[in-house]
Amino acid sequence: MERVWPVWMATVTAAEVTGFAVPATVGALTVAARPVVAVPALLAAGAVEGAVLGWGQSSVLRRILPDLPVRRWIAVTAAAAVLAYAIALLAPTFVTVWTAWPPGLLIPVAVLLGLALLNSIGVAQWTVLRHLAPRADRWIVYSALAWLAGLTVFMTFSTPLWHPGQAVGAVIAIGVAGGLLMAATMAAVTGVPVHRWSRPGVLESVGR
Template sequence: MSAAEVAGFLAPAVVGALTARSTATVTVPALLAAGAVEGTLLGWGQATVLRRELSDFPRRRWIVRTAAAAVLAYAIGVLPSAFADTWQNWPIAAQVAAALLLGLVLLNSIGVAQWTVLRHLLPHPGRWVWFSAAAWLAGLTVFLIFTMPLWQPGQALAVTVAVGVAGALLMAVTMASVTGVAVVRLLRLLPPEPGRGRVNGPEPLRSPRAGS
C-alpha cells in the first residue's frame, strides 16, 4: 500500500512543480488529471490489501470511487488560486466560512467515497471516514511543513521537482501509517469465523456479508 501511495503522490507533486509558473488554464486541468492518477493508484494499493482479507472485495468499485473523489479533492484544492480575484473581495467572515466548508469536504471526500463501499462489508464503517480524514490532514501537514520552506521563487526547476518528490514520499509514508492502523482495527471488528479463536492480527480470508 505504501508503494502505491508513493507512486500516486508523485504525479501531483511533479505536475505541480512543472506547472507552478503556468496559467490556471494549464495548471487546473493538469492537477485534476494528476489527482485522477493519484486516486487510481491509491485505490489500487488499498484494494489490494483489503482483497487479502475480504475475498469478494469489489476492487474496481473501490478504485473508481477513490479516483473520482481524488479529482473532487483536487478541484477544491485549486479553487482558492483559480478564483483568488473573486473570493478576496468577500467579507472576512465569508472567507473563513467558505474555507472551513471546503476544507471539510476536501478532507472527507475520499473517506466518504470509500465508505459507500465499506458500509456493505465491515461493522462501524463510518470510522474509516475519520481515519481517512486524519490521514489526509497528517499527510498534507507533513508535505507543507517540508516543502514550503524549501520551495523558493526563481530556484531551478530540478530543485523544485526534487523537493516535491521528497515531500510526496513523506506524505505517502504518513498516510500509509495512519490508514494501515485503520485497516487493522476495522478488520478486527469482524466477527470470528465459527470454530476459530480471535487472533492478534486481522482475520484470515472471508467473504463479506451479502449486499456488497
C-alpha cells in the same frame, strides 16, 4: 491471519508516493501556466494519483475483504482525488475573488471547503466499504484524520524548502520527498481500522 498493518503500511505508502509523483511533476511544470492549462492538467494528474492509491489499498484490503470490488474501489478513489484537487485549486485560481470577501463569509466557506477536501476520499471509499466491514463509517473519520496529518507533514516539510527561481528538478524532488512523508503518515493512520478488521472474528459481525 497474517499481520496486515505492516503490509498495508509498505504497500499504501509506496502506492501513494508513486501516484503523487505525477501531480508533483505536473505542478512543477505548469506553475507558470495559465489556469486553463494548469487546472485540467492537475486534475488529470490527481486522477492518476487516486487510481494508483486505490490500487495499492485494494491489493491489501482484498486479503481481509475478499468481496471488495477492486475496480469500483479504484474508480471512486480516483474520482474523489479529482474532487479534492478541484477544491484545493479553487483558492489559487480565484484568488482575486475570495480576497475581497469579508471574514464573516471567507472563514465559513474556507472551513466547509476544507472539510469537503479532507472527507472526499473517505466518504467515496465508505460507499464501497459499508456492506463489507463493521463500523465502516469510522473509515471516514480515520481517512480525514490521515489526510489532515499527511498534508500537515507535507506542507511543514516542503514549503520552507521551495523558493522562487528553483530548478524544476529541485521543485519536483522536494515535492516527492514531502509526498513520501505524507504517504507514510496517511498509511499509518488508515492502517488502524484495517488492522482491526484483520483480527479473527471481527468480520463475522457483518452479514456476508
